[in-house]
Amino acid sequence: MTNRLNYLKDIRGIGVFTESPGIGKSYALRCFANDLNSSLHHMEYMCLSTISVSDFYKQFCSILGVSDKGGTPTIFKAIQSQISYLCKEKRQPLLLAIDEAQYLNTCILNDI
Template identity: 30%
Template sequence: MMVLQHFGLRYAPLGKAGLEIWDDGALAHLSERFQWLLHSPGIGLLTGEPGVGKTAALRNLTTSLNPHRYKVLYQSETDFGRVDIYRSLARDLGVEPSYRRAQLWRDLKERILDLAENQQVTPVWIIDEAQNLPPDFFRDFPAFLNFAFDSRNLITTWLVGHPQLAQTLERVPYAALSSRIQVRLRLQPVLERERFTALVQHALKSAGCQHTLIADSGMELVRQASKGLPRQAGNILLTAMRLAVPKGLNHLPDEILRQAIEELR
C-alpha cells in the first residue's frame, strides 16, 4: 500500500497484520486462564466491545501452541442454525458432516474421542461473534459436551462476543451452559491516557515507524474519538495517513486527525 510506504511502515498500525500485541499486564490474566483451559478442558467466555482486541488476543495465544497437542478450530460465521454450526465443526475436524443431527453428534464425538485417546490431541474451538449463535445451540451445547456419562471434558471451547453475550447466558434457559463456564473474562478499552499513548506508540514502532508521527495533542484527539478501542484508533490513523499523503506530509498534524475522525463518523 502506497500510504504505508510513504510513512515507512510495514503494515497498518493496530491493524490485523500486526503480530506484536501490546500488553502492559492486562492480557496476562487472559493468558493464564487460557492455559488453565488447555490443561483442564472446558468452556471459557471472553467478552468486550467490538474492536477491543478479543480475537487478536486469542490469535496471539494460539500461535505458539504445539500442533501435535492442540488442534485450533476458529469459527466466526455464527448467524446460522445450530446444525450448521456443528457441520462446520465437523468439516474442520475432517468429518463428513451428516444432515441428521443425531448422526452428526455421534460422528463428532467419535472423532473428538479418537483425537483424545489415540492421538493425545485436544481440540480448541474458538467461536467468535458468539452473541449471534442461535438460542437452541446454547440450550443443547451442554448435552453435546457430555462424554462418558459426563465424566470427561475432551474439548476446550471459547465463546467470544459482545458484552450482551454474558447477559444472555445468565438467562434461565441457558443455566446448564452457564454452570459449565469455567472462565469468564471481559476485555476493557484502553481509556487511561498514558496506557493509550503506550499502545499507539508500540503499534507504530512495531509497524516500522522511525519518527514521531503524532503530537501529544493529536494522541489525545485519537484517544477520545476511539474511546480507547484499538481497532477504531487504527482506523483513524490509517485514514489520517491517507489524507496526509497528497499534502506531502510525513507526520499527522491535529487538523488532519480531526478531518480523519470526521470522515469516520
C-alpha cells in the same frame, strides 16, 4: 487474556470472554493459537455464529474433517467420535474457539 486461555487449556474448561469491540479479543485468540504446540493440542476456530443448528454442525464437521452426511443425530455422533479420537487416540484435546458466540442459537450452546 492469554493467562486465562492457558488456564482453560490446562483444565479443559469452557470460557467466555467479553469486552467492547476492537479491544483485541480475536487477536489475542489468534496469538494463543499460534503459540500452541500442535502435537499436544488440536485448535479450531469458528467465526460464523449466526447460523442454524444444522449449519453449525456441518461447519463443525468441515473443520474436523468428518462427513456431514445424514441427519443431525448422525452428524452429532460423527463430531463426538472425532473429538473422542483426538483426545484418546491422538492425545490432542480439541480447543474450539467460537468468535461472536453471543449470536449462537441456544440449542447449539446446550449441545456444546
